Amino acid sequence: VQLVESGGALVQPGGSVRLSCAASGFSFSTSAMSWARQVPGRGLEWVSGIFSTGRTFYADTVKGRFTISRDNAKNTVYLQMNNLKPEDTAVYYCAMDSYPLGRAMHTGGQGTQVTVAS
Numbered sequence: 361v362q363l364v365e366s367g368g369a370l371v372q373p374g375g376s377v378r379l380s381c382a383a384s385g386f387s388f389s390t391s392a393m394s395w396a397r398q399v400p401g402r403g404l405e406w407v408s409g410i411f412s413t414g415r416t417f418y419a420d421t422v423k424g425r426f427t428i429s430r431d432n433a434k435n436t437v438y439l440q441m442n443n444l445k446p447e448d449t450a451v452y453y454c455a456m457d458s459y460p461l462g463r464a465m466h467t468g469g470q471g472t473q474v475t476v477a478s
Contacts, residue, residue: 361385361468363454368472371444377474379439381454389432394457394465395439397450397474404453406462408439417461422448444476 367379379395394409408418408428416428427440437454451473455465 361456361466363456363467363469365452365454365469365472368452368474370475370477372478373445373476375444375476376440376442377444379441379452379454379472379474381437381439381469383435383437383454383456386456388435392457392459392461393428393430393437394455394461395426395428395437395452396455396462396465396467397448397452398471399450404465404467405450406465407452409457409461410437411459441474444474446476448474449476450474 362384364382369377390412392411395407396404398404410416410428410430425443430437451471453467453471455467457465
């Protein structure tokens with residue numbers, strides 16, 4: 361399993377960022393995929409997930425602001441992050457996941473830093 365995250369940035373509160381994750385080494389189109397984030401001193405926090413059917417789920421902290429999507433032709437999963445808040449600052453990881461989402465995530469990538477600050 362190889363996962364390469366990109367798109368992290370320094371952005372002002374209220375701004376937007378789009379993260380991408382290129383996946384390889386497994387059957388992407390049949391796998392659930394998730395995004396998770398981590399801040400120093402805390403554990404990995406599940407943020408959002410998408411099943412192979414396209415059904416999506418979100419943590420309450422990001423619902424209505426973040427949108428997860430996938431392109432099976434490109435083996436890529438995205439996270440569109442809008443109306444960002446300082447508390448969204450974290451390293452974001454994508455993960456190969458399964459049902460139930462967030463319980464047994466396989467991350468593996470280096471992550472991408474999102475910093476929300478004025």
